[in-house]
Amino acid sequence: MTFDEYLPRLKHIFTEVLNIMEKNPEYTYMFEQALLINVLRGLCPEQWEALRTLVSSGRLEVTGPYVQTDTNIPSGESLIRNAVLAKKTIEKAGGETKTAWMGDVFGQNAQIPQIVKRCGYEYLQFSRGLSNKAVKSEFLWEALDGTRVLTYCGEYGGVQFSRSVEDNLKRVSTIIERLAENAATEEVLLLSGGDWVVPAQNAPETVRRWNEENTCKIAFSSVSRFFDSVAGRKVGLQVVKGDMNPVIRGTYSSRISLKTRNREVESRLVTAEKLSTICSLIGAEYPGEKLEEAWKKVLLNQFHDVLCGSCIDPVFEQALQSYAESEKIVNSIIDESMDFLAEKIDTSMGNGKAILVFNPLGFDRRDVVKLQLTVAKPGVKSIRVFDDDWKEVPVQLVEKKYYCEEPPPHLPVSTRVEFREEPSGEARYIGVKEAFSSRSEAAGLREATVIFIAEVPALGCRVFYLQEAGDESIYSTNLRVTEKSFENKFYRITFNSDGTIRSIVDKEDGLEFIDPEKPFANNLVLQIDRGDLYTIMPILDSRDPLPIYLKKKLAEIDREFHLEDLKLWDYVESRNMPVKIEVAENGPVRAAVRVSGVLRFWVGISVVFIQLIYLYDDLKRIDFETRLLPTGKQYRVRACFPVNVRKGLIRHEIPFGHVERPEGEYPAQNWIDYSDDEKGLCLINCGLPGNNVVDDVAMVSLLRSVAFEYKGVSEKGFEEKVPHLFKYSLIPFKKNDPEYLPWNHGAEPNNMLIAKVVKSPRELKQ
Secondary structure, eight states, X not given: OOHHHHHHHHHXXXXXXXXXXXXXXXXXXXXXXXXXXXHHHHHOGGGHHHHHHHHHHTSXXXXXOSSOBOSSSSOHHHHHHHHHHHHHHHHHTTOOOOEEEETTOSOBOTTHHHHHHHTTOOEEEEOSOOOOTTSOSEEEEEOTTSOEEEEEEOOSSBOOXXXXXXXXXXXXXXXXXXXXXXXXXXXXXXXXOOTTOOOXXXXXXXXXXXXXXXXXXXXXXXXXXXXXXXXXSOOOOOEEESOBOOOSGGGGTTTHHHHHHHHHHHHHHHHHHHHHHHHHHTTOOOOHHHHHHHHHHHHHHTBHHHHTSOSOHHHHHHHHHHHHXXXXXXXXXXHHHHHHHHHHSOOOSSSSEEEEEEOOSSSOEEEEEEEEEEOOSTTOOEEEEEOTTSOEEOOEEEEEEETTSOOOOSSOGGGSOSEEEOTTSXXXXXXXXXHSOSOOGGGOEEEEEEEEEEEEOTTOEEEEEEEEESSOXXXXXXXXXXXSEEEOSSEEEEEOTTSSEEEEEETTTOOBOBOTTSOOBTEEEEEEOOOOSSOOSOOSSTTOOOHHHHHHHHHHSSSOOOHHHHGGGOEEEGGGSOEEEEEEEEOSSEEEEEEEEEEEETTTEEEEEEEEEEEESSOSOEEEEEEEEEESSSEEEEEEEEBSOSSOEEEEEETTEEEEOOSEEEEOXXXXXXXXXXXXXXXXXXXXOEEEEETTEEEEEEEEEOOOTTTSOOXXXXXXXXXXXXXXXXXXXXXXXXXXXXXXXXXXXXXXXXXXXXXXXXXXXX
16 A cells, blocks of 8 residues: 555554553553654644653654665665664654664665664664574674674564454464574563554453463563563573575565666765755755755655565555655755855866866765756857866767757657667667757757766865867777777777677786676576566575576476476577667767667567667776666566686675675675686676676676566556666776775766856856
8 A cells, every 4th residue: 555545544553552551551562663653743633742651651662763664775874864863753752762673674784783773772673584593583683893783583573463362362372482482581572563453452451361371471561671671681692693685585676666766866865965065064054954855755765665666556656756856856956056166166267168076975086977068159069178277188979969950759758669679670779869850960069968087086076167169179099999899998898799798808917807608798688587576486596596597407306397387487688689789989988889689588578678888998897778678577687797707705785884695696785796816897786786696697687577466556567668777887806906996886886976067256247
């Protein structure tokens, strides 16, 4: 159900709680997310003081975080905001909490103990992800830095009461016996509830009957008091380190646009805060209310069932709308902050229009600047850019439009089909430029995207100057590109005739990064997936390898399969499809090769794909943009990169750290890498959590076409005819290279340099 549809149910639950508490002074209850305080204040304003009294007395315990967030997909900064906002919300209601409650969350990253401790929590609860059965339900969980937090991992929901007290007593007996077997102390935490469960009016009577008939007693309490009791007993609790993943792996790539939009908006939001803080230090008013509004929209979307994609279509659509609303707020703040900074910076030293470039990251960087430009002056054919020392910077113009072209259609671009399938089976991209006719370059530029490479200090700005010119400048470059290969001063890259990458060689010492035995990197694999928004199906191997290895495993099973069973393991690869390869860009700043085709599957699945591979003149990063237009249902698509490494080390970034992981798909933040003692390959993603290394192949999951009609309206989960753009990058590296810093490299594509044409002091005076 949607959030609004849930509200009447929430009000009903709360009034039932109040009624039980009125009749039974010993009765206690818990809200497992602080958001409910604010919601109930609006739903039941007449009960606000009663709510405050119950919270302040401890009879109604409210735990953090603000919403029961997923802990793997959001950034570390988002997790902190969620935890801190919960504390503030609870304090405003007169209460306090020691416990971070993650009862229904799909796995926990290894830094959660440090995050919750730094945010003021003493205890942690979760119910999914602890795979070690030798660990008791109460233990000390240790983060990467050694921070420990008292943790309880128990059953989600606990006992569900019926209308019969006799039946309740049997249920309580069963669950207490089960909990006691794994308890580290003589006490157990007996929960009752979860999701939309209405509290049972006969719960107090059930407890009274139990205590009359049994020597072990049950008392209404709070989760914090339970933790206090465990902490007070000087018992030798086990110390547990590491990840509590993977859990429900299908959610890493279900409804993938939620993940990509989340990463885009939360990164922009943090950038807006940084810019606003800098501006406030030099006289601007800090837009605190706007930023808080934007944060709340993002945090609400990070509720685990929403961000993980295990939601119905109306919730999915509402979440995308919330991201759009937050982004609109954020973009206006960034725009205003850049204008304010421009007023404080001397931009009068150069001739031409001033370009202010801001680096939102906390380290100096050399990266790509992209600036969309509208030209009013007639006869302009090129753009020149100069740095603050008045040294010319090589530029490249892409996405050019000219005066005297045909205008775009009256319908919005987004309503037009972006891909067209040719009779030959090839896919052709219908861009805005191709939709216009009778282009007239002689009439001059009307619009263009200017790209150049800039060095910008950490959390700092740099000014460049732009001049409109009648003739194109010629720049020296290390880039060389054909349909078969391209190279810069760092790498030589060759392509197969199927459009996959055959080789990436380091030009300095000849190191090969692509597996010579599997020479087809950036290969798209489409595999049948009969699962739902939660679960990938089938997976015979927990490592989740390429489907060819699943079929080999299938052949080893000693039983006969029907034809319908065999379809579950079928797959196709882009390297086996007809493709078109062409040079898309050949300039001094970057070169690009375009590969287009269709992934066809005989049961009615057709996924049009266009891949752009970018190589830069003076950057070690190789960028990929893959566009998919899918038709059909029940499959998933992954991009695969066989690495020239054997039995290497697998590392995944998590919030505020990185961990070594075994083979298999896990949720990663911005990057994973796979290496031996000599070299490795770093795979950077932009909002694509499902990452995997198996059999020396690095993989990133792009999308799943699945739904769960048995739970609700979820047709849009199939992604039918929904165009997608996925961005990811590669960085080949040599071991012990001091310039290889994956935590920095992974942040760069997710936090691009901000550029804006600003007015000079002379223009401001006018």
